[in-house]
Amino acid sequence: MTMRRRALLWSATALTLAGCKRKKDAVVPEVWDEAPVPERAEALGKLAPPWPAPARATLDSGLLTYWLHDPGATLAHVRLMLPDHDTDPFPALVIRSILGGLRKQVRRGLGRVGAHVSGSRRAGRVELVLSGPTEALPRMVSALALSVSRSPKGNRPLTQALLQTRARVARDAAARTTLEVATAATVGALLGASLDSQRIDPTRAESFDIDVLADAWSRLLDPRRCALVIHAAQAPQTAPRVLAGFERWSGSGRREAPDSSLGRLRWTPKDVSALGHVMTDGGSALLLPAEKAAGSAHLVMGCRLDTPTVGDRASARLAQRLLGESQDARLAIAGPTSVFTVATAVSDKSVESRAQSLVESLSAMGRTRSPSQRLFTAAQLWLGARVVQASLEGEDWTALWSESMDLATTEADIPRALAADAAAMLALGPDPLAAWIAQQLDPRLGNASWAWALAGSTDKMQRALSRMTKTRVIAPTA
Amino acid sequence: MRSIILGLVALAVPAWALAAPEPPPSDAQAAEPGTDDAPAEPGTAPAGNPGTAERARDEDAAQDAPQPGRPVLDRVLPCGVRVLVARDDSLPVASVVLAVERGSEDDPAALPGLHHALAYQLLMGNRNTAPGAIAAMVQDAGGMAFLATGPAQIRFESIIPVTLLGELIHAEARRFRSPTVTESLWKEALVSAKRDVPLRRATPWEAAAAAHGAEGLGHRPRVVEPALSELDASAVATELARVARYEHTTLVVVAPLPLEDTLAQVEDAFSDLPPRERAVPDRPIERTQASVERAKATGNTFVWAIPGDPAARLWADAWCEVLSRQRRGKDEPKPNRVRCAFDDDPRRPTLTVRVRTPDDPRALLEARLERLEAKATRTLRTPRTRLRQALSADIGTPLGLARRLAATPATRSQPNTVERMTGADALDGPPIPVGTLLDSATMVHVVAPSEAVPAPTQPEEGA
Numbered sequence: 001m002t003m004r005r006r007a008l009l010w011s012a013t014a015l016t017l018a019g020c021k022r023k024k025d026a027v028v029p030e031v032w033d034e035a036p037v038p039e040r041a042e043a044l045g046k047l048a049p050p051w052p053a054p055a056r057a058t059l060d061s062g063l064l065t066y067w068l069h070d071p072g073a074t075l076a077h078v079r080l081m082l083p084d085h086d087t088d089p090f091p092a093l094v095i096r097s098i099l100g101g102l103r104k105q106v107r108r109g110l111g112r113v114g115a116h117v118s119g120s121r122r123a124g125r126v127e128l129v130l131s132g133p134t135e136a137l138p139r140m141v142s143a144l145a146l147s148v149s150r151s152p153k154g155n156r157p158l159t160q161a162l163l164q165t166r167a168r169v170a171r172d173a174a175a176r177t178t179l180e181v182a183t184a185a186t187v188g189a190l191l192g193a194s195l196d197s198q199r200i201d202p203t204r205a206e207s208f209d210i211d212v213l214a215d216a217w218s219r220l221l222d223p224r225r226c227a228l229v230i231h232a233a234q235a236p237q238t239a240p241r242v243l244a245g246f247e248r249w250s251g252s253g254r255r256e257a258p259d260s261s262l263g264r265l266r267w268t269p270k271d272v273s274a275l276g277h278v279m280t281d282g283g284s285a286l287l288l289p290a291e292k293a294a295g296s297a298h299l300v301m302g303c304r305l306d307t308p309t310v311g312d313r314a315s316a317r318l319a320q321r322l323l324g325e326s327q328d329a330r331l332a333i334a335g336p337t338s339v340f341t342v343a344t345a346v347s348d349k350s351v352e353s354r355a356q357s358l359v360e361s362l363s364a365m366g367r368t369r370s371p372s373q374r375l376f377t378a379a380q381l382w383l384g385a386r387v388v389q390a391s392l393e394g395e396d397w398t399a400l401w402s403e404s405m406d407l408a409t410t411e412a413d414i415p416r417a418l419a420a421d422a423a424a425m426l427a428l429g430p431d432p433l434a435a436w437i438a439q440q441l442d443p444r445l446g447n448a449s450w451a452w453a454l455a456g457s458t459d460k461m462q463r464a465l466s467r468m469t470k471t472r473v474i475a476p477t478a
Numbered sequence: 479m480r481s482i483i484l485g486l487v488a489l490a491v492p493a494w495a496l497a498a499p500e501p502p503p504s505d506a507q508a509a510e511p512g513t514d515d516a517p518a519e520p521g522t523a524p525a526g527n528p529g530t531a532e533r534a535r536d537e538d539a540a541q542d543a544p545q546p547g548r549p550v551l552d553r554v555l556p557c558g559v560r561v562l563v564a565r566d567d568s569l570p571v572a573s574v575v576l577a578v579e580r581g582s583e584d585d586p587a588a589l590p591g592l593h594h595a596l597a598y599q600l601l602m603g604n605r606n607t608a609p610g611a612i613a614a615m616v617q618d619a620g621g622m623a624f625l626a627t628g629p630a631q632i633r634f635e636s637i638i639p640v641t642l643l644g645e646l647i648h649a650e651a652r653r654f655r656s657p658t659v660t661e662s663l664w665k666e667a668l669v670s671a672k673r674d675v676p677l678r679r680a681t682p683w684e685a686a687a688a689a690h691g692a693e694g695l696g697h698r699p700r701v702v703e704p705a706l707s708e709l710d711a712s713a714v715a716t717e718l719a720r721v722a723r724y725e726h727t728t729l730v731v732v733a734p735l736p737l738e739d740t741l742a743q744v745e746d747a748f749s750d751l752p753p754r755e756r757a758v759p760d761r762p763i764e765r766t767q768a769s770v771e772r773a774k775a776t777g778n779t780f781v782w783a784i785p786g787d788p789a790a791r792l793w794a795d796a797w798c799e800v801l802s803r804q805r806r807g808k809d810e811p812k813p814n815r816v817r818c819a820f821d822d823d824p825r826r827p828t829l830t831v832r833v834r835t836p837d838d839p840r841a842l843l844e845a846r847l848e849r850l851e852a853k854a855t856r857t858l859r860t861p862r863t864r865l866r867q868a869l870s871a872d873i874g875t876p877l878g879l880a881r882r883l884a885a886t887p888a889t890r891s892q893p894n895t896v897e898r899m900t901g902a903d904a905l906d907g908p909p910i911p912v913g914t915l916l917d918s919a920t921m922v923h924v925v926a927p928s929e930a931v932p933a934p935t936q937p938e939e940g941a
Binding site: 046047048049050070072073074075112114132133134377380381382383384385386387388390391392394395397 | 877
């Protein structure tokens with residue numbers, strides 16, 4: 001009897017326990033969000049060139065010069081920075097022709113010293129770069145000084161460069177992609193600049209007058225508006241002798257010379273109060289460039305960001321890196337103003353859904369908190385790639401100086417801008433970044449002004465989009 | 479899925495480099511027998527003096543004495559790996575090159591392309607790392623990884639932000655330990671190896687083989703033969719154990735840190751490997767034939783083997799340019815033309831001269847070389863400047879310097895500076911005479927089958 005009672009008791013207990021047993025532990029989502037190792041972050045924050053303070057001088061001609069002394073340098077680099085604007089940006093055809101003409105002249109002047117000449121364009125300026133053996137520095141500088149001092153009248157290399165540019169543009173006109181056209185229209189709208197400053201139209205290039213080019217040469221090649229950066233093994237004490245050629249460069253502008261390089265070269269875009277949000281009532285109209293372009297249709301959205309502080313610029317860069325993992329996102333920083341674009345390919349069927357999903361993904365980013373480790377990895381990749389690329393491209397400190405200029409707010413910030421940028425990127429936490437993204441990059445609610453353009457569109461696409469937003473056709477001559 | 483970014487090796491022969499896509503991650507990571515206990519490959523000559531500690535200390539002391547130029551630390555660690563450490567302060571960037579002194583020349587006759595494929599197999603991870611993990615680590619930090627294979631060297635090259643240096647050295651010290659080998663990974667390695675464009679050279683491979691006296695040079699590197707796909711996992715593991723050994727290897731590190739600090743990091747990373755004697759193959763130049771037969775040969779092609787040291791390579795390049803630019807002599811007929819091509823390589827460089835003349839090509843070539851020697855100082859000025867500039871641009875960056883140092887002779891020399899080891903000093907000094915580099919006694923003549931110099935007859939057995 002006792003045994004039966006015990007057995008019953010055990011059975012009851014077992015049944016009770018079994019009934020209480022939870023089949024599974026409650027799933028608690030675990031977020032791996034450890035802060036990076038401090039020493040690692042500190043070391044990464046120093047991923048900037050170990051440059052000493054440059055020797056800064058303004059020549060009698062008004063040219064501003066920076067001498068970056070690197071005793072171990074095996075190559076010398078000379079970078080002349082010219083503005084690409086006066087009150088407004090010059091047409092891209094003018095800039096490309098002038099750069100081409102200068103390159104031709106400098107190459108002729110260099111002879112066989114084994115130096116390389118190249119040109120590049122950054123926000124607000126064009127740059128002519130000479131790289132060659134250290135001992136060839138005086139020859140490189142004098143060839144450059146002679147080339148910029150030439151008069152545009154009867155300047156044969158300049159005429160040749162214009163003809164070459166025309167020919168290349170005519171040849172490549174069919175190869176221009178819809179992505180390029182849509183990006184040019186978007187950026188032009190964001191900066192309040194004409195389409196001509198963003199791209200070269202073949203028909204307008206054909207009718208371009210050489211006298212306009214000569215006038216632009218006189219206005220751009222003015223020592224009072226340019227800056228020269230030199231990276232060499234030679235000590236700055238040799239500068240007066242090396243730079244003697246530039247003392248004779250008078251230019252023909254005869255205008256006031258701003259004291260800082262940023263004042264000379266940085267362009268402040270116009271106010272674009274007409275722009276607003278995207279895909280909202282009263283928002284920015286969808287731009288439809290009428291130019292022909294190759295490839296499937298592309299939709300590009302972009303915004304102009306205010307980036308007055310290092311933190312803002314670091315946030316913009318990290319946001320671009322994070323979005324870049326899934327979208328074609330790009331960012332150009334020029335001190336207090338930056339331009340951010342994101343692009344996607346669309347088809348007749350997908351145009352509405354792609355546009356909405358792009359807007360939604362940007363909005364969602366502001367609501368998503370990225371783990372610290374993800375931010376650290378993104379920052380590490382960006383900062384590491386910057387110095388590695390600089391090394392692979394020949395350790396040209398003038399290129400890094402140029403990037404520093406874009407990251408600086410004042411002249412005094414330039415030498416330490418890269419390090420400050422690195423430190424700010426690494427210090428940025430997930431919550432401040434999410435808040436910044438929500439505030440700036442939300443196309444429907446954020447503070448930034450947005451523009452968007454669709455290139456290569458069909459009638460069907462235009463009909464579908466006109467149900468969502470107002471549209472505006474952009475003529476090639478706009 | 480990641481992809482290893484590979485680029486061109488910026489040595490004098492750009493096509494020497496390969497592009498290697500990284501394999502996808504795989505769960506199958508069969509641990510293979512460790513390579514540490516495998517015997518040293520027969521036929522390799524011990525280099526350096528690891529057995530004689532005193533002599534090694536003397537060498538180190540001699541090397542540490544101040545020398546004009548940028549110093550390079552050159553050490554052989556107890557595990558047999560040779561370490562070269564240099565400093566470059568211009569940017570916070572470091573470069574690491576792991577150079578294995580093996581290449582297509584060492585391929586077994588039945589398995590041409592083996593070393594090329596094994597180089598890819600070594601990207602497939604090991605007991606410590608997943609397939610492609612080292613390259614992924616480099617890329618995640620913003621760096622770039624490269625792979626280069628050639629007739630006598632395989633190089634794993636990386637350029638990274640200096641913050642990753644410790645981790646990368648550590649990873650390189652483990653690359654060869656128990657490499658992961660499975661059938662599927664081997665197939666992936668072969669697919670990647672096949673994608674590479676076969677190495678092209680001006681010199682016919684059979685002529686290069688005869689000039690260097692290395693039969694293995696007779697086949698084109700980077701050609702993956704079907705026989706390789708028939709190897710099973712254990713055979714691949716055996717071959718890897720033979721090839722991927724630290725005593726065959728040189729590690730070059732260029733970083734913006736004090737030399738001793740960098741060396742200490744390397745020593746620490748390699749300290750747990752068992753002691754081994756350094757064993758790099760001796761690759762002497764011993765011409766085996768005075769002429770080689772080649773279909774469609776016109777009899778106007780002459781080939782020389784050039785020693786694989788930086789000074790000889792630089793001067794051969796310079797002489798080659800001068801020879802190609804040389805004008806006809808006053809008494810020479812108009813069709814006469816001499817053109818030279820230099821196939822650079824860290825270990826097996828060759829120089830090829832093609833002569834076009836209605837007369838005796840050999841006589842014309844000898845006359846031309848004689849004239850060259852007479853005006854050496856003046857004619858060498860232009861190529862000397864070009865080479866000096868190229869060298870100077872290379873050794874000014876960490877990756878360029880690391881590649882140049884990896885191309886220095888595989889045995890230690892002392893005392894060392896960047897200028898001496900890369901040949902920059904030699905370029906400033908007197909040239910190596912053209913008669914020494916292009917000696918008619920070491921020349922190989924490429925001829926049509928009917929023109930071949932008859933081989934000496936062997937006495938018949940029992941005669």
